[in-house]
Amino acid sequence: MVRRTFLKAVPAVGLLTACGRSSRIKLALNWKPEPEFGGFYAAPYSKHGLDVQILPGGAGTPTVQMVGAGSVDFGIVSADEIVLARSHGNDVVALFAVFQNNPFGIMAHASRNLTNIGDVLKEGTIALQSGLPFARLLERKFGFSHVKVVPSPGGDITSFLNDEKFAQQCYLTSEPIAARRKGASVKVFAVSEIGYNPYTTVLAVSGESLRKNPDAAKALVAVVREGWRAYLDDPKAANQQMHQLNSTMDAETFAEVAEVQKPFIETEDTRRSGLGTMSRERWETLIGQFKELGDISRTIPAEECFRVL
Amino acid sequence: MKKTLLPPLIPFIGLTLMAEFLVRQGFVRPYLVPAPSAVFRAMIDSRVELLQALLSTSAGSLAGFALSAFTGIAIAVLLSSSRAVQRAFYPYAIFFQTVPLIAVAPLLVIWFGFGIQTVIASAFVASVFPVIANTLSGILSTDPPLRDLFRLYGASPLATLFKLRLPAALPQVFTGLRVSAGLAVIGAIVGEFIAGGGLGSVVDIARTQQRIDKVFAAVLLASVLGLGLFGLINLLSHLTLRRWHASEQAE
Amino acid sequence: MAVQLDAVRRVFDNKHVVIAGMDLRIDPGEFLAVLGPSGCGKSTLLRMIARLAEPDSGRIRTEPNGERFQTAFVFQDAHLLPWRNVLDNTALPLELMGEAKAKRYESARAALEQVGLLEALDRYPGQLSGGMRMRVSLARALVTEPRLLLLDEPFAALDEITRFHLDVQLRELWQRRGMTVIFVTHSVSEAAFLANRAVVLARRGGAIKLDRTLELPAVRNNELRGDPRLGQEMRLLLGAIEE
Numbered sequence: 001m002v003r004r005t006f007l008k009a010v011p012a013v014g015l016l017t018a019c020g021r022s023s024r025i026k027l028a029l030n031w032k033p034e035p036e037f038g039g040f041y042a043a044p045y046s047k048h049g050l051d052v053q054i055l056p057g058g059a060g061t062p063t064v065q066m067v068g069a070g071s072v073d074f075g076i077v078s079a080d081e082i083v084l085a086r087s088h089g090n091d092v093v094a095l096f097a098v099f100q101n102n103p104f105g106i107m108a109h110a111s112r113n114l115t116n117i118g119d120v121l122k123e124g125t126i127a128l129q130s131g132l133p134f135a136r137l138l139e140r141k142f143g144f145s146h147v148k149v150v151p152s153p154g155g156d157i158t159s160f161l162n163d164e165k166f167a168q169q170c171y172l173t174s175e176p177i178a179a180r181r182k183g184a185s186v187k188v189f190a191v192s193e194i195g196y197n198p199y200t201t202v203l204a205v206s207g208e209s210l211r212k213n214p215d216a217a218k219a220l221v222a223v224v225r226e227g228w229r230a231y232l233d234d235p236k237a238a239n240q241q242m243h244q245l246n247s248t249m250d251a252e253t254f255a256e257v258a259e260v261q262k263p264f265i266e267t268e269d270t271r272r273s274g275l276g277t278m279s280r281e282r283w284e285t286l287i288g289q290f291k292e293l294g295d296i297s298r299t300i301p302a303e304e305c306f307r308v309l
Numbered sequence: 310m311k312k313t314l315l316p317p318l319i320p321f322i323g324l325t326l327m328a329e330f331l332v333r334q335g336f337v338r339p340y341l342v343p344a345p346s347a348v349f350r351a352m353i354d355s356r357v358e359l360l361q362a363l364l365s366t367s368a369g370s371l372a373g374f375a376l377s378a379f380t381g382i383a384i385a386v387l388l389s390s391s392r393a394v395q396r397a398f399y400p401y402a403i404f405f406q407t408v409p410l411i412a413v414a415p416l417l418v419i420w421f422g423f424g425i426q427t428v429i430a431s432a433f434v435a436s437v438f439p440v441i442a443n444t445l446s447g448i449l450s451t452d453p454p455l456r457d458l459f460r461l462y463g464a465s466p467l468a469t470l471f472k473l474r475l476p477a478a479l480p481q482v483f484t485g486l487r488v489s490a491g492l493a494v495i496g497a498i499v500g501e502f503i504a505g506g507g508l509g510s511v512v513d514i515a516r517t518q519q520r521i522d523k524v525f526a527a528v529l530l531a532s533v534l535g536l537g538l539f540g541l542i543n544l545l546s547h548l549t550l551r552r553w554h555a556s557e558q559a560e
Numbered sequence: 561m562a563v564q565l566d567a568v569r570r571v572f573d574n575k576h577v578v579i580a581g582m583d584l585r586i587d588p589g590e591f592l593a594v595l596g597p598s599g600c601g602k603s604t605l606l607r608m609i610a611r612l613a614e615p616d617s618g619r620i621r622t623e624p625n626g627e628r629f630q631t632a633f634v635f636q637d638a639h640l641l642p643w644r645n646v647l648d649n650t651a652l653p654l655e656l657m658g659e660a661k662a663k664r665y666e667s668a669r670a671a672l673e674q675v676g677l678l679e680a681l682d683r684y685p686g687q688l689s690g691g692m693r694m695r696v697s698l699a700r701a702l703v704t705e706p707r708l709l710l711l712d713e714p715f716a717a718l719d720e721i722t723r724f725h726l727d728v729q730l731r732e733l734w735q736r737r738g739m740t741v742i743f744v745t746h747s748v749s750e751a752a753f754l755a756n757r758a759v760v761l762a763r764r765g766g767a768i769k770l771d772r773t774l775e776l777p778a779v780r781n782n783e784l785r786g787d788p789r790l791g792q793e794m795r796l797l798l799g800a801i802e803e
Contacts, residue, residue: 060516069341084519090340125423130510131517150423150505151513158419295518454635457612461633462656462704472656476643552684553642 025220026072027203028055030063033242034249035235035258036173036201037076039098039275042238043227050223056245059154067092067206074205074220078102079198080133082305083287087296091207094306095221096276097199098228100267102192104134104200107160107176108167110185117189118142124165127152133198134191135169136293141194157182173261177253198286199278210307218309221276228275231258232266278306343522348529351522359511363530366497366507369425370534373432374493378486380433381440386470388441389448399445406438410496414503421504428500428507435496436489443485447478480553483546490538498531508534561622561630561707561740562588563609568618570604570766578604579766581618584759588623588707591734591741593751595797596761602744605766606633606710609742622708632701634711638693640685640700646672647681650699657704664703671699674733691722695729702733709734709741716746724782727753731780748801752793753780760800770800 029037033056045052055072057063063075064082068090077085077092085092108120120126121138125148128135138144152169153159157179160166170176172188179186191197203224210217231238235258243251270277283302290296325345331337332344339347352359384402388395414431421427451474459469501509508527515523563586570579578601586592594602607613608620610633622631632653640649647668648655654664672678675695685693694714701709711730715723731754734741745751751758752774760770774793776784784790 062516064519065341069338081519085340088340088519088521089338090519129514129517131514148423151503151510153415153418153503156415158415159423162419452639454637454639455641457607457610458633458635458639458652459656460612461610461631462653464656468656473641476641479643553686 023051025050025052025074025216026055027052028061028063028066028072028075029057030061030076031057032246032248034174034246035239035242035254035261036098036103036171038231038235038238038242038258039224039228040076041227041241042231042235043223044230045223048219048223050220052220064090064092064204067204070206070208073209074203077202077204078200079202079283079286079305080290082202082204083198083290083300084295086300086305087290087298092204093207093210093304094199094202094204094278095217095309096203096224097278098201098203098276099199099261099264100269100277101264102134102190102197102200103172103261103264104191105170105172105176106167106189106191107170107179107186108189109160109164110187111164112187114187114189117191117193120167120189121147123147124167125150125163127159127166127168129169132169133290133293133295134194134196137194137196137289138191140293160184173257173264177256177260181253196289197282199282203276214309217307221309225275228265232262232275278308340519340521343525347522348525351520351526352529355511355523355526359508359526359530362506362508362511362527363534365425366428366494366501366509366531367534369428369500369507370432370493370497370538372425373429373497374436374490374538376429376433377437377440377489377493381437381485381489382444382482384437385441385444385448386475388445389470389474395445402438402441405434405441408434410435410499411502414499417500418503423504425504425506427504428497428509431500431504432493432496435499436493439488439492440482440485443481443488444478447481448474450481451477480546480550483542483550486542487539487546490542491535494531494535494538561624562586563708563740563742564619564621564623565609566619566621568608568615568620570601570608570613571616577765579615582766582768584768586740586742588740589738590757591731591755592743593755593758594742594744594761595746595748595751595758595801597763597801598746600761600763601766602761603712605761606712606742606744609708610710630704630707632704632706632709634697634701634709634714636713636716638685638690638697640693640696642685645682645684646677646688646696649685649696650703652700653704667703667705668699671703672696674702675699675729690718691726694718694722694726698726698730698733702737705737707739709739711741711743713745715750723750724785728781730754735778748794748797749790751797752776752790753784758793758797760797769803770797772796 027040033041040054064077064085066072067075067077068085079094079097082092082094106117106120106126108114114120117138118141121142121144123146127150129152130149155175157175160168160179161182161184168175170188172190176186176188203221205217235255239251239254239258243249243254266275269279280302283305287300287302291299328342329345332339332342388399388402410431413434417427417430417434421430455473455477456469459473464472497507498509498512501507502513508531511527512524515527565582565584568579568582571577582605594605596602604613608615610631641652644652647665650672651664651668654667669678669681672681675698677692677695677699680688680692685696688696697714715726718726727750743751743754755774757773758770759768761767762769776789776793
């Protein structure tokens, strides 16, 4: 009896997997499910006939390599990662920029009475991902000779809470809220203060897929745009879904962060040209900064980095 | 000399040449696997940085390893004293083996701060268990007739420990140390990911810069460090056990 | 030294009766061979006499009972400490008893001379042949000038020629020193060659099936090997074992 059922099931499963393989779209995130990805979870994929699988990430998920290598169809990266990747021959292209302004910042204790980002580097400890361009721009501009540089704890604020002279890189929409919750009073400096402002939480695709099937990419971007609109209007449902997947952030924080991040996502530019829009000017500025840092040897044409669909 | 160095060298050269060919011809993308020549160039270009990092990781892993060796042997001696003590405390020793180091490392930073002390702690946690397990096994597996001999002449438990059980356990102690050496390097690098410094930090930073050639260069140096430590233990083992067994004699 | 066993009983795991009430007296200066099939309890008997194991009931006495460490034991394998040279291995018992270095090395040299290994002082066990290692083990046993020497199938792992050689050497040492020797063996020919008294144990329970004083000359050398009297004793012993 079991044998007969099994034999009947085999071709059926085969058919299903064959279907799945051809139409299942994989979208890799570069962090755990949090409000910064809200619109991707809120997007009505099945309504438009798309089968999308969102793959949560974590510290160090190499999304830009995964997209380039073809192990996922789409991935979330930041604009600076795209510039670097393209300079190494990795053909990835940006399609949709969720964060119009870079939400990276430095978080310090308010009791230090610091007035600008340079002050943070005058003493104490700072936790940074030293390889990131903004960290190196900071070093160039202010120098790290008076501050102890340690690796970024990746969202964990324990060291920060234990030491008044400890500052760390943060997402303006994330760690400061968690710190305030724990009773600390913090002062935050946006990295864009020093003029470094790449698009962040950018939906990217490999140049090859884009050339092969531009319509598929266009369809996905449209649904994503719808999803972000829906999330901005009402984040509750998507927040609940993400909270199930990421219990390290409580429901209240989800709601608070979703609110605080709005001005980064919806700006004058997006009201004019649509959510996720990108401009050539911004890309050119970014490429110029990389050239100055010496991270890329020759200028990359800005128009190859992104496509507005 | 020729017999030990030449055989492993041949496949290494072969693989390197093949990798170079595959990357140059475009079969493998350079941002996924760097060409060996690129790795070599990265080593030359960043030699000062890499050398400093290597020295730092070496210090951290050696210190962690030494701590493991002494503490591990001491713990094994304590555990060997009675079955009751063993049953009560051995499970905790196993904990060192099974705890996922990458999860514990952030805790180590909170306790010990950012600096080489955390790297040493991490190397210790990663490498102490094999020393305990192997030393204990060696001490407990002393030949019963030899133990009888010591009893026959009224030897105290301490005399039996130092004159019989510990020396008899030496081959197994060295087995434990061999395994532990490599683990100490891994532990040090994991510690460096979280606490900064050394080759771990080079790997982490190069990764965020998408400098995969530099990542490979650092990883290669870390492997060389592990191999070096392993070789050192082997040398020590050979010198110590030289006159012992017929098997050691054959080498 | 005399050894007296009264109603000695030894049980393993609460059910396996290895020795069920044995009475045995060994007089001072005797060379006793203990024979029997595997598992008959001969090694257990030896270990109890050596005080390495205690009987579950009954009593084992040695006379005189005064000084300690009058018993020496030679195991089936030489069991030398591989990290010590021959001299240090031989001197080990005296070292454990707390004797000074000079004195114990002197005794060790004397013992090694008796077994003909004086030139091997500095060698390590790993460099010696099986026969040589066994001779060191013997020297080690003799270094405390024991009154009672117990041997548990000591030559079983050696080739026949070495074995014959060591048999002769052991017998000479016994004659020279006048100690009591209890020699456990599987080999009927060895027992007959070496001992002046032989005891055969039953397959189970350690009952004594035969206790015989051997009718053989006092001087035992390789010539005896062809003597019909030896063959006769061997047949008697073998018969008792096979019953």
